Amino acid sequence: MINWSLINDKFNIVTKKNKKSDQKKQPVTNEKQNQGEKMTNSFGWVRKIILLLAVVLIVGLMAGWAMEISYAGKVAYGLRLGDFDLGGMTRSQLAEFFADRQERYEQGLAVTGQNLSADNQFDYTAVGMGVDLDQCQKQIWEYGRYQNFWPRLFSRLRAASGQLNISCEVFEDQFDYNNWLNGLRERVNQPAVSAAIEKGEDDFKVIQASQGMVFDEDKLLSDLKNKLSGLDLAPIILVEKPDYPVVSDQMVSEALSLAQTEMSRPMQWQYEDWTIEITSDDIYQMLYFEQKNKVDCHDNVEATVNDQGQVLCVGYDLAVVDRFLNERATAFEDRPQNPRLAMTATGPVVVETGTTGQMVNRVKLITDLENNLGQSKDIVKLPVEVMESVIATGNLAELGIKELIATGSSDFSYSPANRIHNISVGAENFNGMVLAPGEEFSFTTLLGSVDAASGYLPELVIAGNETKPEYGGGLCQVSTTMYRTALDAGFPITARTPHRYRVSYYEPAGQDATVYIPNPDLRFVNDTKHYVLIEAVISGAILTFNFYGTNDGRQVEVTEPVIFNITSPPAPEYIYTNSLAPGQKVQVDSAHYGADSIFYRYITNANGETKEEEIFSRYQAWAAKYKVGEGEPEPTDNKSDLVDDSSDVPVLPEETDVSGTA
Numbered sequence: 001m002i003n004w005s006l007i008n009d010k011f012n013i014v015t016k017k018n019k020k021s022d023q024k025k026q027p028v029t030n031e032k033q034n035q036g037e038k039m040t041n042s043f044g045w046v047r048k049i050i051l052l053l054a055v056v057l058i059v060g061l062m063a064g065w066a067m068e069i070s071y072a073g074k075v076a077y078g079l080r081l082g083d084f085d086l087g088g089m090t091r092s093q094l095a096e097f098f099a100d101r102q103e104r105y106e107q108g109l110a111v112t113g114q115n116l117s118a119d120n121q122f123d124y125t126a127v128g129m130g131v132d133l134d135q136c137q138k139q140i141w142e143y144g145r146y147q148n149f150w151p152r153l154f155s156r157l158r159a160a161s162g163q164l165n166i167s168c169e170v171f172e173d174q175f176d177y178n179n180w181l182n183g184l185r186e187r188v189n190q191p192a193v194s195a196a197i198e199k200g201e202d203d204f205k206v207i208q209a210s211q212g213m214v215f216d217e218d219k220l221l222s223d224l225k226n227k228l229s230g231l232d233l234a235p236i237i238l239v240e241k242p243d244y245p246v247v248s249d250q251m252v253s254e255a256l257s258l259a260q261t262e263m264s265r266p267m268q269w270q271y272e273d274w275t276i277e278i279t280s281d282d283i284y285q286m287l288y289f290e291q292k293n294k295v296d297c298h299d300n301v302e303a304t305v306n307d308q309g310q311v312l313c314v315g316y317d318l319a320v321v322d323r324f325l326n327e328r329a330t331a332f333e334d335r336p337q338n339p340r341l342a343m344t345a346t347g348p349v350v351v352e353t354g355t356t357g358q359m360v361n362r363v364k365l366i367t368d369l370e371n372n373l374g375q376s377k378d379i380v381k382l383p384v385e386v387m388e389s390v391i392a393t394g395n396l397a398e399l400g401i402k403e404l405i406a407t408g409s410s411d412f413s414y415s416p417a418n419r420i421h422n423i424s425v426g427a428e429n430f431n432g433m434v435l436a437p438g439e440e441f442s443f444t445t446l447l448g449s450v451d452a453a454s455g456y457l458p459e460l461v462i463a464g465n466e467t468k469p470e471y472g473g474g475l476c477q478v479s480t481t482m483y484r485t486a487l488d489a490g491f492p493i494t495a496r497t498p499h500r501y502r503v504s505y506y507e508p509a510g511q512d513a514t515v516y517i518p519n520p521d522l523r524f525v526n527d528t529k530h531y532v533l534i535e536a537v538i539s540g541a542i543l544t545f546n547f548y549g550t551n552d553g554r555q556v557e558v559t560e561p562v563i564f565n566i567t568s569p570p571a572p573e574y575i576y577t578n579s580l581a582p583g584q585k586v587q588v589d590s591a592h593y594g595a596d597s598i599f600y601r602y603i604t605n606a607n608g609e610t611k612e613e614e615i616f617s618r619y620q621a622w623a624a625k626y627k628v629g630e631g632e633p634e635p636t637d638n639k640s641d642l643v644d645d646s647s648d649v650p651v652l653p654e655e656t657d658v659s660g661t662a
Contacts, residue, residue, distance in 0.1 A: 076144040076156050080165045082230020086140060098137045104233040105133065109224075113215060113238030115188045128176030131228050136168035167229035175559050175600060178614070181217065182598060183564075188238060189214040194247035197256055197289045197312075202281070204259065206252060212243035244307075247291060251304045251312040258314050259287050261374040271360070271382040276328050278380075286324065288317040298370045314373060316366045319442055319495075323518050325360050326445070329382075334358045336387045340432030341401070341533050343548050348401045348533055351432060354389030361385050390436055391531070399434070400530025400550040408485030412477050412505055413541040418457040419474035420541075425455045426478040427543055431536035435526040440494060441486075443479050443515050443522040450475070450517060461516070476514050477543060479522045480506050483513035485545040486524040489532075490556040490603040495523035498617035501592040510561035510597030510617045528552050553606025559599045561617075567594035572624040580629030587626050594621030 075094055077087040086094065108121045124130040143166065144156040158164050192212035198205045215238040223236050263283045269276040290313050294305055297313035305311055325333065336357030341348040364383040391399065412423055429448065435441055450456055450472035459473025476499070483496060496513045497520035499506065506512035513522045526532050530550040537544045569591035580586065601613040 075140060078161065078164065079140065079143060081136075081140060082165070082167065082226075082232050084231070091141065094137060094141060098133055101231045101233065102133050105131075105231075107233075109233075110235035111184070111238060112235050113188055114240060115190070116238065122180065126176065127180050127224075128173040128178075129170060129224055129228060131168045131170055131231070133168075133231075136231070139168070140166060168231060170225050170228045178600060178612075179562055179598065182614075184215070189243075192243040192245040194245040195249045195252040196247060197252055197259075199284075202284070204256060206256065209245040209247065209249050209252075211245065213240050214243045215239060216241050246306060246308065246310070247312055248304065248306065251306065254303050255289055255312040255314050258374050259289070262287065262314070265376055265378075267377045267380055269365075269380050269382050271329075271332055271384050274329075274332050276382075282324070286316050286320045288315055288320075289313070290315065298373060316369050318362060318366060318440075319445065319521065319523065320518075321366060322362050322442075322445060325362070329360060332358070332384065333360065336389050338389050338391045338434050339393060341391075341396070341434055342432060343401070343533060343535055343546075348396050348399065348548070350393050350396070353393065354391060356389065357387050358384060359387050391434055400528075401434075401533045401548050403548065403551055404546055405528075405532070405549045405551055406485050406489030406491075406547040406556075407544060408481050408483070408488050409542055409544040410477055410481045410484065410506065411542055412474070415474065415477075415505070415541070416459065418459040419477075421457050422459055422472055422474040423477045423543060424538060426472070426475045427481075427536040427538060427545075430478070430482070430534050430545070433534045435532040435534070437526060437529050437531065440523055440525045441482075443482060443513075444517045444519070445521075447475070447515075447517070476503075476512070477505060479515040480512045481543045481545050483522055483524075484511055485547055487511070487558050487601060488556055489547050490554050490601075491524040492527055493524045495521050498597075498619065500620050501622040502595060502619045508561045508597075509563055509595060509619060510599050510615065511558075512617075555604040557602040557604075559601075561597045561599040563595050563597050565594075565596040567621045569593060569621050570623040572626060575625060575627045576630045577627050578630055580627055582629045584629040585626050587624065589622070589625035591624040592619075592622035595619050 073090055075086050075089045079085075079087045084097070086097065089097065105124065108123045109127055111120045111122065190212045191214055193207065193210045195209035196207040198207065219239050220236065227233065227236065263280045266280055266283070267278045269278055291310045292313040293309055294303070294311050297303070297311050298315070303311040303313075334357040336359070337355045339350045339354040340352035342351045361383040365380075368380065368383075369377070412420065415423070426447065430446065433446065448454060452471060456472040458469040458471055461470045461473045483493070486493060497515075498510070499512055499514045502509045503512070514520055515522055526549075528549055529552065532547050532549040535546040535548065537546065572591070575588070595618075597617040597619070599615050601615065602610055603613070604610045
C-alpha cells in the first residue's frame, strides 16, 4: 500500500524549502527591477536633453537663417559706435553717416577753455592724431559678415544684446602731438612759480613762489582718443586744475639762511706748508641750491620736505670747487694723466702712456664741507692723495671698449683760417680721452687753458653783448659736436647752454652748446657700466666725435628741431669812437633773427621702458652793430660813407660764427 501521508510530508518539506529558496531569491529580483527602472528613467532624461538640444539647434538655425535674410543689406542690429547707434543701417545710410563725419572731421578739432579765445580750430594732422574713416566704415559694415556661419551668428547675437560698442582705430604721431601740446601750454597754462634762489653778481636773489593754473593734460589726451575713436567730433573742453609750486617760500628761506651762515665763516684750506684763504666771496661762488630727495642731501640740517619728498639742498658745487683748486692748488697738485687710446679693428690700443699724480680728493673735501654746513670750520685739512691713472696699459680688455655706441657731427665750412685752426686744436685735445663709468664730463675742465701757449689763435667770440676776437674763437664747434654725440649716446646732460643767437655753423638751431671758461660749460655723465673712449675725426670741413664702449641695449631717437616764434632783428646800433677817422663806418656785428626751438629725445632701455626729454632753446633777435668815427667826415667825390676794410676790427659776414671760447 502507498503511504500517502509520508509522501505528503515529504512534499510539504520540499515545498517549504522551495518557498525559502524563493524568499531568498526575491530580493535579487527586486534589485534588478529597481536598476531597470533607474536605467529607464536615465534614458528618458537623455532623450529629453537630446530633444531639447535639437529644438535649440533648429531654433538657432532658423534664427540664423532669419538673421541671414535680415542682415543681408544692413549693419548688425545693436551695433554702436561711441554714442551712435548704427544697427540696422543700410549701406547707403552708413555711407551718409560717414560722409557727415568726414565733413566735420575736415573742419578740424575745436578746443575751448577759460583762457582760450573762441577761434581755436586745429587740423587733426597738426594735432598729431586722427582716424581712417574709410577703414572704420569698412570695419563696421563687415562686422558679423564672417565666412563661417557660427562665428557670424554669435557676433550678431552679441551685437543684438547691446553689449558691443565698436571703435575706430586712432593713429598718433607723438612728435606732432607734443609740438601741438607745447603751443597749447603757452597759450593756456599759467604754471606755478617755485620759490628759488639765484646768484647775482655778489648776492643771492630770492624768487617768491606763486600758485598757478594749468589744463589737465591726461584728461585732454583721454578725451581726444575717446572722441576720435567714437567719431564724436564735438569741441573738447579743457579742464583746468591748480598747479602748486614744488619749492615753497619756507624751503627757500631755510636754505638761504643756511647758505648765509656758511658764507659768514671764512676758512683756510691747508696742506703741509701751503694755505689757501677761502673768503666769503669764494664760498658764495662754490655754493649751489638744488632740489633733491631728502635721502640724497646731507642730513645734518633739518629742512622742510615737499610732497615729493624733496628738500632744497645747499651744497658745494663739485665743478666750481674743481676749477677753484685747478687755479689755486697748482703749487702742490699734479694731475694724473690717463693714457690716450685709439680704436682699432682689434680693440683699443695705447698711443700715449699715462702718468701718476697728486691731487686733492674733491669728493672727500666736499663731503667734509657739507657734513659741517653752517658750523665753524676755521681750518680744513685738504685730503691730498697720490692718484694713479685709472687705466693701466695691461687691462685694456677689461674696460669694455669694444664697439661704436654713439656719433655726432657738425659742419664748419667757410670758416676763417684761425677758426679752422682752433677747431682742430680743440678737437685733438679730446681725441683719445677715456671716461670712466659714472664719470661726469666737463668740457671747460678737460679743455684746459685757452691761450697762445696752448696753440690757439684769436677768433670771434660772443662775450657779453658784443662780438670780439679772443683766443680760441670757434671752440663752440667742438662743444656743439660733443653735445650732439652725448645726445646720441643717451647720456644725461647735466649742463648745456644755447648760443645767444642763431649761428649758421650749428643749424638746425637747438642742437648747439656754447662754452666759455669757466662758464657756461657742457657737462654730461657716462651712465653706462663701462669705460667710453672719445675719438675725434676731421674730414674736410666735417668734425665728428665717436664714442666707443659697450652697447647696453638702449635705443636713442633724437628728433629734428622745430623752429618757431621767429622775431625780426632790432634796429642797427651805432657805436661812436675816436679809433676811426671821422665819418668812417665799420660793421662789427651782423643782424640775426630771434627764434625758439624744441626737439625731443626718446631713450628706450633694454627692458623696454622709454624716457622722453624735451629740449627747448631760445635765441635772441640780434641787432647789427657799426662803429662810426666821431667828428665831421672829410669831403669825398661821391659823398658816401667811408668804410675802411683794412681796419683791425673785422667786418662780419651774415651768420658769422661768434661762439668760440676764451
